[in-house]
């Protein structure tokens with residue numbers, strides 16, 4: 001072993017009990033060099049001998065009194081029911097200023113025992129619990145690395161002084177543990193549910209089956225599932241006996257709740273309530289997947305500590321072949337919302353498995369809707385009807401998705417229960433008064449944070465009344481929000497838009513058999529009808545195809561076909577603008593799929609020229625401007641955009657962020673309050689910031705096709721919100737962009 005070069009900070013550490021986790025703690029501490037001396041205490045002579053031989057401790061004693069003289073820290077790693085006796089023995093000794101700590105799996109009983117033993121005396125005790133099990137035991141299994149990247153929960157008592165706490169915190173961190181704090185009671189509740197109950201179930205299941213089959217024949221037919229489920233029944237029986245008795249109250253509480261749930265499931269089997277069964281199973285499966293993701297996320301975050309998600313886009317390249325970009329984001333959101341509120345089962349194909357649409361899906365699951373999938377873009381939604389949503393257990397977290405929050409606010413304003421809508425840092429900065437104000441006019445009760453920012457809390461139990469709303473801005477999200485609220489409002493709800501915006505809500509409502517009237521720029525609904533389940537085929541998203549439309553136009557010698565793209569006329573501004581600039585885009589195989597027009601788009605290289613973008617096209621290309629600015633940078637002459645102030649309140653301020661990035665690449669880009677002026681020319685390389693905005697990250701990836709040097713694009717993780725698999729598809733088509741780490 002390498003001798004530690006550190007000067008010890010402390011004198012003597014005493015670890016009482018070397019057989020369980022104590023050996024690993026002692027060994028790790030010895031390796032850390034923080035103590036001058038590590039002394040073990042164990043009743044078993046052989047354990048003491050081995051502990052010294054294996055360099056788990058410097059020396060080992062049989063008697064507490066001998067070991068604890070002049071101790072600085074005393075770690076109690078004895079079985080939990082032995083804790084009371086050891087604490088009483090310690091209280092009878094003179095341990096001076098020594099800080100006591102422990103590793104027991106239940107904290108209430110230990111804290112009580114310590115207070116009882118030390119009644120009337122100074123108590124410097126910091127209870128702790130490392131969540132780092134190992135089925136192995138005994139001093140020979142001691143492993144100084146055992147706690148690395150594992151959680152250690154400290155449950156400080158009110159009487160503990162800050163210095164004692166800081167020292168124990170420091171020791172665990174020195175072992176590489178992630179230290180967290182909880183109250184004693186909270187710790188015992190959490191552990192009863194997540195550790196003690198599962199052990200109890202595993203022990204009971206194995207025992208119950210074993211008793212039924214004396215020769216254990218039943219186990220011959222047990223497969224992997226049984227083995228996985230019952231692995232923890234192989235744990236130390238004495239230790240678990242101690243834990244259940246020590247954490248008795250909390251274990252009983254969680255067991256009672258579980259028994260109720262089990263009874264409900266039993267009842268569902270008796271009454272053949274398939275909906276209930278499916279509800280439990282799909283929710284459980286999703287929760288399990290979520291848990292898996294948290295674990296994966298932890299690994300990902302660890303990786304991110306050394307590497308932020310940066311793209312490197314290498315210069316040059318040309319595009320060819322046929323690609324199908326993922327499903328339309330706007331339609332995917334709406335398919336979940338209307339499918340959930342419909343009567344019957346809705347089947348969706350081509351669903352976008354991006355984080356934004358998944359946030360909507362999760363929100364409806366949280367409100368009790370049984371949703372299967374997505375599996376390869378297929379989703380099955382068991383609609384609950386307009387009045388079938390249930391109160392979610394907590395806030396609905398909508399990640400980066402403005403569409404989720406704004407459209408949901410309309411639906412939720414009319415429910416019987418309260419909801420809170422939250423999101424990530426970007427969403428938390430976005431304006432919500434544009435929906436909250438007209439909803440309040442309809443009778444909704446909504447609270448927001450300062451300046452109308454999220455979180456939004458929407459009070460249930462309000463009766464909405466229909467209004468006519470003249471939208472001050474061209475926003476499909478606001479229009480959709482009000483139409484959805486209108487499904488519940490007394491009388492008629494109508495919305496006038498200042499310019500045409502995407503009309504997927506109107507089309508899809510009609511597809512679900514709900515009457516909507518659209519006359520000129522006014523859309524109207526009345527409450528009182530129902531939504532009937534439907535089949536939805538989501539076309540490829542033109543907003544994702546836009547990156548390839550620009551890429552194929554600006555790269556030399558390119559010809560690319562984008563398959564099955566939605567060409568709803570409220571979305572095709574990007575095609576019109578590129579054509580006005582001289583782009584060569586043709587529509588092939590035009591057809592209608594489930595109420596939405598679709599085509600294959602062929603794009604060829606073209607010499608683009610700068611234009612004044614007609615303002616009427618702005619709402620029809622609202623999400624495509626970041627990449628259109630890249631087209632303008634490659635065009636001959638000047639491009640001017642006006643009337644696009646909405647771009648300043650998207651996932652980022654897209655005017656400023658694009659102007660900043662283009663300047664880094666040597667492009668003359670001048671922001672104006674409602675647009676930008678770009679002088680086309682040549683582009684260099686450099687490092688640009690996407691500010692976590694997916695479309696900015698992808699736009700600069702496309703810019704590389706005409707850049708003279710690599711472009712480093714920072715903060716790209718959010719590409720997954722709208723375009724999962726972007727890098728793979730970009731590489732397939734001929735864009736040389738990769739995640740930096742894999743370059």
Ligand code: S3P
Pocket residue numbers: 329330331403474475476477478480502622623646
């Ligand atoms: C969307 C509407 C647009 C668009 C957004 C999706 C929708 O937002 O930018 O990506 O699905 O209704 P606004 O309504 O704010 O313009």
